[in-house]
Amino acid sequence: FDGYNIEDAVIMNKASIERGIGRSTYARTYKTEAQRFWGGQKDEIGTPDKDVRGYRSEEDYAHLDQDGIVNPETEVESDDVLVGKTSPPKFLGSGGGDEVKMGLADRRETSLTVRHGEEGKIDQVMVSETSEGDKLIKLKLRNYRIPELGDKFATRHGQKGTVGMIVPEENMPFTNQGITPDMILSTHAIPSRMTVSQLIEIIGGKVGAMRGEPVDGTAFHSEDKDELRDQLEKLGFQRSGKEKMYNGVTGEEMEAEILIGPGYYLKLDHQVGDKIHARGRGPVTLLTKQPTEGRSQEGGLRLGEMEKDVFVGHGASLLLKERFGADATEIMICENCGEMGIHDKAENRDYCPHCDAGDMDKTDVPHAFLLLMNELKSMMIDTELELEEDN
Numbered sequence: 578f579d580g581y582n583i584e585d586a587v588i589m590n591k592a593s594i595e596r597g598i599g600r601s602t603y604a605r606t607y608k609t610e611a612q613r614f615w616g617g618q619k620d621e622i623g624t625p626d627k628d629v630r631g632y633r634s635e636e637d638y639a640h641l642d643q644d645g646i647v648n649p650e651t652e653v654e655s656d657d658v659l660v661g662k663t664s665p666p667k668f669l670g671s672g673g674g675d676e677v678k679m680g681l682a683d684r685r686e687t688s689l690t691v692r693h694g695e696e697g698k699i700d701q702v703m704v705s706e707t708s709e710g711d712k713l714i715k716l717k718l719r720n721y722r723i724p725e726l727g728d729k730f731a732t733r734h735g736q737k738g739t740v741g742m743i744v745p746e747e748n749m750p751f752t753n754q755g756i757t758p759d760m761i762l763s764t765h766a767i768p769s770r771m772t773v774s775q776l777i778e779i780i781g782g783k784v785g786a787m788r789g790e791p792v793d794g795t796a797f798h799s800e801d802k803d804e805l806r807d808q809l810e811k812l813g814f815q816r817s818g819k820e821k822m823y824n825g826v827t828g829e830e831m832e833a834e835i836l837i838g839p840g841y842y843l844k845l846d847h848q849v850g851d852k853i854h855a856r857g858r859g860p861v862t863l864l865t866k867q868p869t870e871g872r873s874q875e876g877g878l879r880l881g882e883m884e885k886d887v888f889v890g891h892g893a894s895l896l897l898k899e900r901f902g903a904d905a906t907e908i909m910i911c912e913n914c915g916e917m918g919i920h921d922k923a924e925n926r927d928y929c930p931h932c933d934a935g936d937m938d939k940t941d942v943p944h945a946f947l948l949l950m951n952e953l954k955s956m957m958i959d960t961e962l963e964l965e966e967d968n
């Protein structure tokens with residue numbers, strides 16, 4: 578089908594999807610506890626005050642009711658607050674001076690939020706108690722899903738494939754009777770995998786649908802497949818279950834005859850909605866200053882060694898420089914001894930802590946390289962850099 582059914586991809590009929598084929602509901606439970614701490618401190622449920630440390634935006638709390646919990650049937654999006662919660666300050670005790678200045682004495686925002694990249698409707702809300710007597714809130718988020726490009730489907734014979742194209746009904750191939758398939762799978766999926774049972778299922782399904790009576794497909798006394806073929810013939814079809822079909826776009830008769838009939842499909846729990854991901858700017862890890870990993874953390878997509886080779890192959894040198902130089906950090910190097918220099922803020926002066934003699938030269942290095950030098954230093958291995966004149 579124009580190549581869109583390559584590598585086990587299936588073609589789906591758009592009209593079938595609109596009629597409701599393959600729809601599913603995805604549910605996820607969220608829970609949070611209002612814990613009590615030593616010294617009478619405790620978590621509090623409710624819309625947080627604006628002076629709470631880590632306060633989000635008013636918009637994020639918009640769905641919360643008086644009690645600080647969202648109501649059932651509320652439509653929520655990624656990162657929306659489901660249960661407003663604040664926790665006591667991290668460090669108890671003195672509680673004065675520095676801690677107040679650093680904000681450590683304030684209550685912290687610890688609300689329960691919708692997972693990043695997910696959305697849906699609140700199905701149920703439950704308020705209860707844990708075995709320790711703490712307040713426990715559980716929510717069920719439901720997400721209604723319509724098949725889309727990239728969703729995975731499989732038969733009971735292990736023939737799995739993703740949706741490669743969704744075709745308008747008028748462009749799908751049709752039979753003499755004007756029947757249009759819900760789904761098309763490639764013939765290449767059959768010979769090597771030897772799922773003959775699938776072909777028998779289709780023939781059996783066709784007989785059952787036409788005669789209006791179920792077919793016994795159990796393991797030990799199922800209906801004879803030749804018997805089924807005879808019945809198919811009596812019903813006015815070919816014994817093989819194949820039919821003459823016509824190209825939906827041109828209307829031309831297709832050269833080969835095609836097996837068509839009812840078959841059972843399951844929707845697999847690999848849906849693009851759960852996997853699709855991209856980012857422009859975003860969070861970085863504290864240590865390396867490189868982008869975080871993984872979709873749930875809004876992470877970046879690694880441009881690894883092999884991907885680098887692709888850019889090299891295309892001669893895209895400026896793009897490469899941009900990619901790999903994105904985390905450039907300026908360091909100072911001593912002209913005299915090659916050690917890293919220091920900036921003295923009090924005296925506003927750059928100097929070498931090693932020899933305090935040479936002039937300082939500035940240069941950009943990737944932050945990861947600076948990290949490497951510092952880690953080597955922690956293992957008593959010194960690095961000296963010699964800079965060349967910048968052309």
Ligand SMILES: [Zn+2]
Nearest residue numbers: 911914929932
């Ligand atoms: Zn020096």
